[in-house]
Amino acid sequence: DGGITQSPKYLFRKEGQNVTLSCEQNLNHDAMYWYRQDPGQGLRLIYYSQIVNDFQKGDIAEGYSVSREKKESFPLTVTSAQKNPTAFYLCASSRTGDTASYGYTFGSGTRLTVV
Amino acid sequence: GNSVTQMEGPVTLSEEAFLTINCTYTATGYPSLFWYVQYPGEGLQLLLKATKADDKGSNKGFEATYRKETTSFHLEKGSVQVSDSAVYFCALSVSSGQNFVFGPGTRLSVLP
Numbered sequence: 001d002g003g004i005t006q007s008p009k010y011l012f013r014k015e016g017q018n019v020t021l022s023c024e025q026n027l028n029h030d031a032m033y034w035y036r037q038d039p040g041q042g043l044r045l046i047y048y049s050q051i052v053n054d055f056q057k058g059d060i061a062e063g064y065s066v067s068r069e070k071k072e073s074f075p076l077t078v079t080s081a082q083k084n085p086t087a088f089y090l091c092a093s094s095r096t097g098d099t100a101s102y103g104y105t106f107g108s109g110t111r112l113t114v115v
Numbered sequence: 116g117n118s119v120t121q122m123e124g125p126v127t128l129s130e131e132a133f134l135t136i137n138c139t140y141t142a143t144g145y146p147s148l149f150w151y152v153q154y155p156g157e158g159l160q161l162l163l164k165a166t167k168a169d170d171k172g173s174n175k176g177f178e179a180t181y182r183k184e185t186t187s188f189h190l191e192k193g194s195v196q197v198s199d200s201a202v203y204f205c206a207l208s209v210s211s212g213q214n215f216v217f218g219p220g221t222r223l224s225v226l227p
Contacts, residue, residue, distance in 0.1 A: 004158075006158075040222075041219070041220075042204070042217055042218065042219040042220050043204070043217045043220075090158055090159065092159075099147075099208045099215065100146070100147040100166065100208045100209065101147065101166060103147075103149050103151075103161050103164060103206075103208065103215070104159075104161075104215055105161075106151075106158035106159040106160070107158050108157055108158045109156075109157065109158045111156075
């Protein structure tokens with residue numbers, strides 16, 4: 001079955017360390033997205049990519065970086081510059097130009113905790 | 116700009132009660148409307164959608180009707196179950212736009 005895989009499900013990081021969250025999809029979707037969700041809060045867009053080798057900042061990109069070297073993969077790096085990285089991170093994908101018909105498909109999330 | 120407003124939660128109901136979660140939107144153009152559900156510790160799952168005015172989306176006993184005149188897409192279920200306890204997000208997408216716009220989410224707790 002097609003879907004989005006996020007790994008790991010739980011991740012612990014020491015302060016001052018960079019950490020990379022994985023997101024892989026086999027839906028043949030062109031567009032991919034990273035969201036951050038804090039307890040009891042909604043979704044905030046970090047970065048998105050509509051095509052390989054291209055990506056744009058979302059609303060809260062500071063302290064994060066991404067790459068899109070393959071259509072299937074959109075890893076997110078949480079850098080030491082991110083002041084408060086503890087959160088639940090969600091990856092999503094969609095068909096470019098067809099979001100209004102089919103919506104987004106989400107992964108199951110990665111919970112990052114800074115210790 | 117485009118925006119989505121949802122009723123404040125949390126909403127607490129007894130099993131078999133009737134559920135309504137209000138959602139209103141502001142959009143340029145003609146949006147498609149969606150409801151997503153997030154169970155504890157999970158990602159979001161598409162619950163239902165409607166792509167044009169007067170369409171009714173339905174799934175798992177949940178329904179929502181796209182009301183252009185009131186710019187609303189309220190989620191309803193006639194008889195909730197404990198397993199419906201989750202956070203519900205209303206969202207819109209405009210065909211010419213790049214991204215979704217999500218509402219803040221409404222937490223539903225159903226008590227046995």
